Amino acid sequence: MSTTVRRAAPGPAWLGELEPRKRPSQARSHATFAAIVDACGRLLARGRYETLTTNAIAERAGVSIGTLYEYFPNRESIVAALAAESCRRLVVRMHEAVEETAGMAPHAGVEHLIEAGVEALRAPENVFTALVREAPFVLRLPPVQEAREALTDLCQDIRTRASDTVRLPEPQADTWLISQMLFNAMLEIALLDGPEARRALLQRELARLTFRMAVGCDPPGGVSE
Amino acid sequence: MSTTVRRAAPGPAWLGELEPRKRPSQARSHATFAAIVDACGRLLARGRYETLTTNAIAERAGVSIGTLYEYFPNRESIVAALAAESCRRLVVRMHEAVEETAGMAPHAGVEHLIEAGVEALRAPENVFTALVREAPFVLRLPPVQEAREALTDLCQDIRTRASDTVRLPEPQADTWLISQMLFNAMLEIALLDGPEARRALLQRELARLTFRMAVGCDPPGGVSE
Amino acid sequence: MSTTVRRAAPGPAWLGELEPRKRPSQARSHATFAAIVDACGRLLARGRYETLTTNAIAERAGVSIGTLYEYFPNRESIVAALAAESCRRLVVRMHEAVEETAGMAPHAGVEHLIEAGVEALRAPENVFTALVREAPFVLRLPPVQEAREALTDLCQDIRTRASDTVRLPEPQADTWLISQMLFNAMLEIALLDGPEARRALLQRELARLTFRMAVGCDPPGGVSE
Amino acid sequence: MSTTVRRAAPGPAWLGELEPRKRPSQARSHATFAAIVDACGRLLARGRYETLTTNAIAERAGVSIGTLYEYFPNRESIVAALAAESCRRLVVRMHEAVEETAGMAPHAGVEHLIEAGVEALRAPENVFTALVREAPFVLRLPPVQEAREALTDLCQDIRTRASDTVRLPEPQADTWLISQMLFNAMLEIALLDGPEARRALLQRELARLTFRMAVGCDPPGGVSE
DNA sequence: GATGAATGAGCATTCATTCAT
DNA sequence: CATGAATGAATGCTCATTCAT
Numbered sequence: 001m002s003t004t005v006r007r008a009a010p011g012p013a014w015l016g017e018l019e020p021r022k023r024p025s026q027a028r029s030h031a032t033f034a035a036i037v038d039a040c041g042r043l044l045a046r047g048r049y050e051t052l053t054t055n056a057i058a059e060r061a062g063v064s065i066g067t068l069y070e071y072f073p074n075r076e077s078i079v080a081a082l083a084a085e086s087c088r089r090l091v092v093r094m095h096e097a098v099e100e101t102a103g104m105a106p107h108a109g110v111e112h113l114i115e116a117g118v119e120a121l122r123a124p125e126n127v128f129t130a131l132v133r134e135a136p137f138v139l140r141l142p143p144v145q146e147a148r149e150a151l152t153d154l155c156q157d158i159r160t161r162a163s164d165t166v167r168l169p170e171p172q173a174d175t176w177l178i179s180q181m182l183f184n185a186m187l188e189i190a191l192l193d194g195p196e197a198r199r200a201l202l203q204r205e206l207a208r209l210t211f212r213m214a215v216g217c218d219p220p221g222g223v224s225e
Numbered sequence: 226m227s228t229t230v231r232r233a234a235p236g237p238a239w240l241g242e243l244e245p246r247k248r249p250s251q252a253r254s255h256a257t258f259a260a261i262v263d264a265c266g267r268l269l270a271r272g273r274y275e276t277l278t279t280n281a282i283a284e285r286a287g288v289s290i291g292t293l294y295e296y297f298p299n300r301e302s303i304v305a306a307l308a309a310e311s312c313r314r315l316v317v318r319m320h321e322a323v324e325e326t327a328g329m330a331p332h333a334g335v336e337h338l339i340e341a342g343v344e345a346l347r348a349p350e351n352v353f354t355a356l357v358r359e360a361p362f363v364l365r366l367p368p369v370q371e372a373r374e375a376l377t378d379l380c381q382d383i384r385t386r387a388s389d390t391v392r393l394p395e396p397q398a399d400t401w402l403i404s405q406m407l408f409n410a411m412l413e414i415a416l417l418d419g420p421e422a423r424r425a426l427l428q429r430e431l432a433r434l435t436f437r438m439a440v441g442c443d444p445p446g447g448v449s450e
Numbered sequence: 451m452s453t454t455v456r457r458a459a460p461g462p463a464w465l466g467e468l469e470p471r472k473r474p475s476q477a478r479s480h481a482t483f484a485a486i487v488d489a490c491g492r493l494l495a496r497g498r499y500e501t502l503t504t505n506a507i508a509e510r511a512g513v514s515i516g517t518l519y520e521y522f523p524n525r526e527s528i529v530a531a532l533a534a535e536s537c538r539r540l541v542v543r544m545h546e547a548v549e550e551t552a553g554m555a556p557h558a559g560v561e562h563l564i565e566a567g568v569e570a571l572r573a574p575e576n577v578f579t580a581l582v583r584e585a586p587f588v589l590r591l592p593p594v595q596e597a598r599e600a601l602t603d604l605c606q607d608i609r610t611r612a613s614d615t616v617r618l619p620e621p622q623a624d625t626w627l628i629s630q631m632l633f634n635a636m637l638e639i640a641l642l643d644g645p646e647a648r649r650a651l652l653q654r655e656l657a658r659l660t661f662r663m664a665v666g667c668d669p670p671g672g673v674s675e
Numbered sequence: 676m677s678t679t680v681r682r683a684a685p686g687p688a689w690l691g692e693l694e695p696r697k698r699p700s701q702a703r704s705h706a707t708f709a710a711i712v713d714a715c716g717r718l719l720a721r722g723r724y725e726t727l728t729t730n731a732i733a734e735r736a737g738v739s740i741g742t743l744y745e746y747f748p749n750r751e752s753i754v755a756a757l758a759a760e761s762c763r764r765l766v767v768r769m770h771e772a773v774e775e776t777a778g779m780a781p782h783a784g785v786e787h788l789i790e791a792g793v794e795a796l797r798a799p800e801n802v803f804t805a806l807v808r809e810a811p812f813v814l815r816l817p818p819v820q821e822a823r824e825a826l827t828d829l830c831q832d833i834r835t836r837a838s839d840t841v842r843l844p845e846p847q848a849d850t851w852l853i854s855q856m857l858f859n860a861m862l863e864i865a866l867l868d869g870p871e872a873r874r875a876l877l878q879r880e881l882a883r884l885t886f887r888m889a890v891g892c893d894p895p896g897g898v899s900e
Numbered sequence: 901g902a903t904g905a906a907t908g909a910g911c912a913t914t915c916a917t918t919c920a921t
Numbered sequence: 922c923a924t925g926a927a928t929g930a931a932t933g934c935t936c937a938t939t940c941a942t
Contacts, residue, residue, distance in 0.1 A: 055915070136358065184410070498812075624883075
């Protein structure tokens with residue numbers, strides 16, 4: 001149902017090997033692996049991507065640089081792993097959120113999805129915003145592309161299930177556009193520094209605009225809501 | 226009318242000096258200056274930001290590395306100059322496009338704006354897409370921020386002038402959201418590799434969705450257009 | 451007893467970090483550290499300070515430039531380490547020489563100290579003269595300042611112990627002056643190219659003049675010695 | 676009467692050409708020449724030798740870099756010219772001071788010479804101290820060597836004229852030593868930051884010690900002066 | 901003569917990555 | 922398995938000097 005062809009495993013040629021060298025199997029290995037990815041995230045959240053060095057990641061993770069290279073073939077692969085994990089969390093959360101909309105009115109459902117999305121993007125353990133701000137190439141990384149496709153698929157699902165409400169003349173293209181715009185708008189809201197109230201207002205309005213896009217009219221309750 | 230406070234002159238502290246060392250005054254100087262910025266753009270369009278070196282820029286521009294540093298204090302400032310120029314072109318083009326919509330039906334106007342925007346973003350002499358893809362910090366650069374603010378202001382202007390058609394309960398916030406979404410969606414379309422037809426379809430649909438967002442219903446002519 | 455206030459740890463602000471990055475702990479590390487400092491000394495003994503490059507030091511030391519920067523944060527810190535070591539050797543030797551004067555007649559003691567001092571300053575493993583000739587800032591480096599203070603202190607000690615012979619109306623100031631003059635005169639003698647005999651004569655006469663300064667009359671044995 | 680052989684004009688091989696390219700003949704040329712040398716002095720008095728660049732000198736002198744190279748063949752030659760001028764001033768002043776001692780008692784004469792010497796070394800228009808601190812290679816420059824020889828000659832003159840008072844068993848060597856020590860001690864005093872009183876004390880004591888060196892006993896008036 | 905734009909060899913320093921222990 | 926000393930290619934940038942105008 002995805003709109004783009006999924007490419008083969010290792011990623012485009014303009015990035016080297018992106019897969020970790022070894023998937024951690026035992027508990028200890030797993031902890032080391034996680035510590036490295038985590039250190040990378042914390043470093044990225046605080047500094048510029050250009051100052052992110054493998055030596056710094058290793059030190060922050062409390063492992064030797066040699067150990068780091070046991071697990072990852074190069075620097076990019078660590079960022080890729082971080083991005084993948086972050087995306088996985090995001091997709092899981094969005095699926096949960098969709099479940100939670102069961103029984104809600106369409107407009108309330110959209111609002112709930114947006115709220116959940118922004119919250120997930122802003123979660124501190126979720127380095128998504130840092131990643132996007134500092135290393136935009138991650139947006140072209142297979143795991144991230146897949147995540148965006150998964151979100152598009154999700155939108156397509158919703159459209160299918162709500163086909164009595166939704167009115168899209170070009171279902172496929174329109175859904176893709178809406179999903180892109182929603183994702184970017186949520187990201188912009190998540191990146192905003194302003195007060196909580198502003199963010200809440202923007203989320204509510206984003207829901208209204210999304211409803212308008214999908215249905216072609218305002219939700220019952222009128223413009224003044 | 227801008228949505229963000231404009232900051233003081235020299236740009237954020239997390240980047241060093243961003244202003245060129247000397248503004249070209251004579252014809253010869255100007256040509257050198259332009260050659261450097263241009264070389265930077267061409268390099269950025271073809272390679273990763275991380276492989277962009279000052280020596281490569283100088284070589285490509287056909288000047289010595291010493292000359293490059295006569296005009297720019299550091300590497301970032303070249304990218305900043307490129308971004309500023311690119312943004313300026315984009316904003317100018319969008320203002321033109323707005324003029325051109327005079328007399329058009331609202332929906333046709335939106336479509337025209339989107340067409341012009343995508344075209345401008347894709348223009349080869351406009352390195353905007355390369356910049357966004359490759360240079361993380363560019364989006365946070367004052368000239369780029371100002372360009373985005375200028376585009377938002379433009380949307381606010383349009384809304385004011387079309388206040389009889391547009392129906393936005395939270396005019397300020399809604400316009401900001403629409404402008405963000407439009408900009409990002411146009412960027413996504415511009416970045417797309419697919420066939421021209423697909424891009425045309427997406428532009429048309431983006432116009433429809435934008436109309437829906439702004440007015441709350443489909444343009445005259447119905448869903449089937 | 452020192453004549454100047456000792457300053458706080460890291461050295462003056464007009465030079466960057468001067469401390470080595472890591473003090474060598476193991477045998478191998480220590481050898482590398484020493485090889486770098488030693489190479490710096492040999493290079494300085496043969497060429498001008500301005501031609502002393504970190505790459506040359508690394509090559510001469512038989513280590514890679516990267517390794518050099520593992521141990522030292524910058525070029526100055528290598529020269530500083532060299533100066534510190536050289537000073538330490540000098541101070542140690544002068545202390546020894548003072549011990550050796552036990553039981554000597556005062557004038558013979560002075561002569562012995564001067565002989566030892568010039569010899570130490572000329573010692574090929576002691577790059578002191580090269581350092582003074584070539585590296586402007588070295589004399590203002592904390593370790594060098596401390597060495598000069600140590601030598602002044604030494605003179606003050608001698609004065610105190612020989613208080614029955616020495617006749618100085620302004621003990622503190624006079625001793626400081628004598629120590630400065632002695633140090634510089636020994637340096638001038640050590641820097642001299644002439645034949646050994648001339649150096650010996652100058653050393654003998656320097657001892658006489660020093661005795662005159664300290665006691666106010668010629669040593670027993672008369673002017674004709 | 677000098678103790679070292681005077682070398683041929685252009686200076687040792689380890690420094691390039693040191694002579695100015697053209698001696699200024701006309702008033703205008705002369706002003707330019709002086710402005711460059713002066714700018715060099717002011718820059719040296721305020722910053723480190725390593726930060727002294729020809730471009731900075733030209734800018735400070737208010738001439739173009741091209742003009743600077745019309746007058747001087749390289750950077751060192753500017754510093755050399757500055758040193759030569761500074762030395763010339765110093766030697767002139769010392770000769771004057773010697774004239775001024777006519778009729779003074781020997782000890783008072785020595786004191787006067789020292790006072791005049793320290794004052795000359797400290798004079799702000801005299802960059803001698805800055806030169807020594809920042810570019811010790813100037814001490815090996817022909818003009819400076821010649822100045823030091825001139826000062827030694829001066830001491831030898833004084834010795835000859837005061838041969839009834841002075842008692843030096845090795846007149847030539849002793850005078851050389853005294854002159855070296857005096858010069859260095861005066862330099863040390865001139866470089867001192869402390870209060871004026873301390874400097875005055877040191878000058879007085881230096882006179883006493885010099886008298887002791889030259890005559891072998893305290894001046895009439897006793898140790899307590 | 902004077903100018904200052906242009907030059908480019910050369911320097912200090914970084915950092916991803918390897919491999920002997 | 923883990924370590925961390927060692928590597929060295931590559932980068933940003935400076936500055937003495939030249940030369941066309």
